[in-house]
């Protein structure tokens with residue numbers, strides 16, 4: 345994982361690189377940043393820069409044997425500690441017990457969040473923590489001689505999840521570190537870390553990702569159009585995890601809108617096959633989903649009226665989606681809009697009272713057919 349994986353944070357990156365060039369990397373760093381700001385990928389990228397055999401001006405080479413191992417998170421001299429949860433057969437779990445899951449999760453999303461990680465461990469109802477056994481295990485790992493790099497690096501993700509016993513044990517190690525050892529602690533919450541740990545680490549503070557850096561990243565990494573990228577960047581509050589959630593939600597929304605439009609077209613032409621397929625598809629979903637489909641339909645019908653009659657600045661659709669709804673919107677007009685809304689509300693009302701979905705949807709499709717032909 346190179347510095348290029350990390351969105352923005354240019355100032356912090358260059359400060360870290362400068363400390364390497366000036367040979368004054370502190371042996372214990374605390375990467376502090378809110379969720380989604382990128383402290384985990386930044387710490388890993390810095391570790392890779394340190395072990396890289398062919399350091400470039402502003403990033404690791406990405407090709408040397410050390411970089412190749414770092415790319416898979418399997419470098420023997422760079423070890424990880426992170427919160428884990430107990431299992432029935434694993435009363436004293438350590439990071440090493442979950443290393444496969446950890447590599448998979450971080451490689452899949454270097455901006456991994458705590459909740460996502462706990463879900464990955466399949467223990468949503470449990471608290472993850474870093475125990476005193478883990479601190480002992482770190483000591484053990486450090487007692488082994490470094491294999492390839494000139495030094496060893498321990499990356500502790502979410503150091504605030506260390507309980508007091510673990511923190512105190514870690515503190516002793518940090519105070520008297522073995523030779524050529526670096527500790528990179530990562531934290532999202534300054535207040536939850538023991539003051540004694542804070543006083544012995546050098547702070548690397550990450551700001552939230554700024555709108556411009558976020559917009560560019562969303563365009564490059566998610567192929568978003570500039571306008572959507574700006575919109576999501578703004579709403580994400582500088583949190584890349586949140587931005588990804590918003591994109592996911594946006595995709596789902598677009599799929600729902602597409603499905604609705606497909607249904608409207610099928611109703612217009614009374615295409616029974618498509619109506620049947622859609623009925624079956626929706627019948628297989630939950631009642632909540634069916635209700636959402638109708639609610640979203642109402643929302644779209646209103647949006648069609650906006651396209652027809654209101655100022656373009658009030659339209660929410662954009663790009664391709666707007667084009668397809670522009671073609672459909674003339675079918676929703678002043679003479680049928682009210683009845684559309686009435687029929688949808690009625691269907692929603694009956695759905696809430698457990699009406700048979702297939703009968704209800706077939707009936708609504710016929711009514712929509714009639715309404716779409718009102719000029």
Ligand SMILES: [Zn+2]
Pocket residue numbers: 395396397398399404405406407408409410411
């Ligand atoms: Zn390299």
